[in-house]
Amino acid sequence: MDNNVSTLDCLPIGRQGRIMSLMSTGSQKRRMLDLGLVAGTTVEALHKSPSGDPVAYFIRGAVIALRSEDAQKIRIKYTLPQ
Amino acid sequence: MRFFKWSAGEAAKINASKPTMRAQNAKVIALAGNPNVGKSTVFNALTGMNQHTGNWAGKTVANAQGMYTYRNEDFVVVDMPGTYSLLSNSVEEEIARDFICFANPDLTVVVVDATCLERNLNLVLQILEITGRVVVCVNLMDEAEKKHIQIDLDRLSGLLGVPVVGTSARAKQGIDDLSEQIYRSAFKAEETERFELKYSAIIEDAIAILYPSVSEITDKTDPRWVSIKLLDSDDTLSRSLDAHLGFDITADAAMQAKMQQARQLLLAAGLETESLRDTMVSQIVATAEEIYGECVTAQRASCHARDRMLDRIFTARLTGIPIMLLFMGIIFWLTVTGANYPSSLLADGLFWIEAKLYILFEWLGAPWWVTGLFVSGMYRTLAWVVSVMLPPMAIFFPLFTLLEDAGYLPRIAFNMDKFFKKACAHGKQALTMCMGFGCNACGVVGCRIIDSPRERLIAMLTNNFVPCNGRFPTLIAIITMFFSGTVSNMILKSTVSTLMLTAVVVLGVVMTLLISKLLSKTILKGLPSSFALELPPYRRPQVGKVIVRSVMDRTLYVLGRAVCAAAPAGLVIWLMSNVTVADVSLLYYCTNFLDPFARLLGLDGVILMAFILGFPANEIVMPIIIMSYLSMGSMAEFDDLSQLFGLLSENGWTWITAVCTMLFSLMHFPCATTCWTIKKETQSLKWTVLAFAIPTVTGIAVCFIVANLCRLATLFLK
Incomplete structure (x- = not known):
């Protein structure tokens, strides 16, 4: 079992992860794919909103905020900080 | 969804498929790109038009078209809604895709963001699958340079097999090159060997x-x-x-x-x-x-450092919401304080002209009713609207536009999203709500950025709960007269006004959330759909340009609309107060009829009728109230707020009347323009009626409760 596998909503601020798969379906999944969230993409958790949700992520050169429900459906693997 | 039929998208598609301005032999240029890459700025730079621009994703919700001439050839530019891709089947993407492949534009210009090229290339590749008649415009080159991002445009052009032009549209750099390239590509007969994306x-x-x-x-x-x-x-x-x-x-x-x-x-x-x-x-x-x-x-590590630092301040747990309120407070404070002096100056000037007009009409030998109709009726209402509305708007709009231009609006949505999630609403509703502060009709159109029909309807039905610019002057005037008028210290006075106004706006936001929640639990049941909110880089606002543009486009537009509504309303009011049946004026009959019901709500017949007559435009509510009281003959002339306060007090206004008038101003039926827009957007009479009824019923209920609680309280305190 790999301890480094988690979902995006659990990624601590300042850490990076690599996307393994999307667990959402349909239009929700396509919307994520549009943003470049395909397997292998590196994502960094940047900062939380005042209430802790949503969280802003650095995705392919853009800053995108996702709600925890949506981030939960993205499986990632932690990568070491640079 | 079985509750409604959604067809605004269909309507938009029809618009998109036919360029309406098509001149003979003009080349049609489609302008495509991700949201917030500066498409509208490029559009404006090319056509010399002034489509509103703002630093947030999804601002262009309708197709704008513009024409320009280059080297004696005519070009029609069609600005597509911003899309991340052409694969997601949202309304905007369908519009863009169908236009590019079926309307046969002579050329498609794909505008991409130099600071975020990787994701933008996604769309470029998808468009290149459809057509080779493409020019790629790499915009925001200046920002990329500041962030130490270097782009080899020649190499990019070589790889894609289509021309690539670098621009900084805000600074008007590279636009000539772009025009030249569009000219060349549009007139080139054969297609170039473009990049072909290979699948497995x-x-x-x-x-x-x-x-x-x-x-x-x-x-x-x-x-x-x-x-x-x-x-x-x-x-x-x-x-x-x-x-x-x-x-x-x-x-x-x-x-x-x-x-x-x-x-x-x-x-x-x-x-x-x-x-x-x-x-x-x-x-x-x-x-x-x-x-x-x-x-x-x-140099990836350092290139976004400034944005991250600003985000840490503007969206942090401790500072995010207070800074948001502070910004709001500052804007209101500047508006309230700054508007006073020019307002009274304008009033002096305009009423001086009124006096001269009386003399002129007398000299011309006009009958009394002509003078009454045009001077006491029309001109005086107009003068009120202009002097009460113009100064606050001329201050509020530019300030608000500055925040928008800097990229702060998406941060508001980011900070407030949790509340909207709790109300089962879409996170982008915060953005449409912010647009509502300017104009509710604009806010309703803006709801197109919300994909899910359920959440879009919620956003439309509740947009009216935030006060638009037509209602701010009413609120400001009442606050100044009844709540801060007694404070003698100038600074303290404007602070009290600001706090009151902020409280009213916060109440509006709270009501928006409550009603959204209520709708989600009743007629528009459902869970919030997924969404991604892009937080664009902060940009230094172009102060001079923002001021000029917001005064020219927004302020004068709203003022013009108010004037158009005020002139006939002034006539009607004058007629009603001067046409008498059995020695009693029509106005008196009407207000008398409304009076018992209005009293229940803490208002009076005149106030309620002013709101009804103010249906064409909310701006004229206060002037109508004043005109009505005046025509009932208690006072002849006045020229500043303290005299106005005297007039209202004489007509039985207490602080309870003031509170209830503000509450009703915040919560009542949307103006005619907004209703018409809702009808157009939903294509449904049912939802329009609901959009009318929901805030009205809420307002009546709230006013009734507040008025009677306050009355009880004053009884007991005596």
Whole structure:
């Protein structure tokens, strides 16, 4: 079992992860794919909103905020900080 | 959704498919790109038009068109809504896709963001699948440079096989090059050898099966692309394609056999519809990444440091919300304080003219009723509207636009999202709500950025709960007269006003959330849909330009609308107060009739009638109230707020009346323009009626409760 596998909503601020798969379906999944969230993409958790949700992520050169429900459906693997 | 039929998208599509301004022989240029890459800025720079721009994703919700002439040739530019891709089947994407492939533009200019090229290339690659008549405009080159991102444009052009032009549209740099390139490409007969995106071998095999039959049928549409879309079983596209070709391409027996064959092949490799699309998207993204890697060098670590620092201040747990309120407070404070002096100056001037007009009319020998109708009725109402409204708007709009231009609006949505989530509403509703502060009709149109029909309706039905600029002057005037008027210290006075106004606005936001929640639990049941909110880089606002543009476009527009509504209202009021039946004026009959009900709400007949007559535009509510009291003859002239306060007090206003008038101003039916817009956007009378009824019923209920509680309280305190 790999301890480094988690979902995006659990990624601590300042850490990076690599996307393994999307667990959402349909239009929700396509919307994520549009943003470049395909397997292998590196994502960094940047900062939380005042209430802790949503969280802003650095995705392919853009800053995108996702709600925890949506981030939960993205499986990632932690990568070491640079 | 069985509750309603959504068809604004359909209407928009019809608009998109035909450039309305098409001059003879003009070249049609489609302007496509991701949201918030400066498409509208490029559009303005090319056409010299002034479409409103703002630093947030999804601002352009309707197609704008503009014309320009270059080297004696006419060009029509059609600004597409911003989309991240053409694969997600949202309304905007359908509009953009159908325009690019079926309206046969002579050229498609894809505007991309130099600071975020990798994701933008995604869309470029998808458009290149449809057509080779493309020019890529890499915008925001100046910002990329500041962030130490270097882009090899020649290399990019070489890889994509289409011309690439670098621009900084805000600074008007590179626009000449772009015009020149558009000119050349639009008049070039043959297409260049463009980049062809290769999919995995198995998908390519499947495409090869369909390709020959498809290329026999399609005329101008790219056969390879149509083959890919047939494999993808994209329903919305098949519909558009059928409409374009005039027959159902999939009905053909030979074609069906081919498709069957191709699908079998893919299925054997484990690719059914969903996974096929995933694979294709992943391959597009991977290709974009590859091209990006070859053309761009960026010092990744440092390039976004400033934005991150600002975000840490503006969206942090401790400072995020207070700073938001502070910004709001500062804007209101500047508006309230700054508007006082020019307001009274304007009033002095305009009423001086009124006095001269009386003399003029007398000299001309006009009958008394002509003078009454035009001077006491029309001119005086107009003078009130202008002197009460113009100064606060001329201050509020530019300040608000500055925040918008700097990129702060999406941060408001980010900070407030949790509340909207709790109300089962869409996170982008915060953005449409902010637009509502300017104008509720604009806010309603802005709701198109929300994909889910349920959440879009919620956003539309509740938009009226935030006060628009037509209602701010009423609120400000009442606050100044009744709540801060007694404070003698000037600074303290404006602080009290600001706090009160902020409280009213916060109440509006709270009501928006409450009603959204209520709707989500009753007639618009459902869970919030997923969404991604882009937080664009902060930009230094172009102060001078913002001030000029917001005064010219927004302030004068809103003022013009108010004036158009005020002039006839002034006539009506004057007529009503001067046409008498059995020695009693019509106005008196009407207000008398409304009075008992209005009293229940803490108002009076005049106030309620002012709101009803103010249906064309909220701005004229206060002037109507004043005119009505005046015409009932208690006072002849006055020129500042303290005299106005005297007038209102004489007519029985107490602080309870003031509170209830403010509450009713915050919560009552939307103005005529907003209602009309809602009707247009929902294509449904039912939702328009609800949009009218919900705030009205809420307002009546709230006013009734507050008025009677306050009355009780004052009774007990005595």
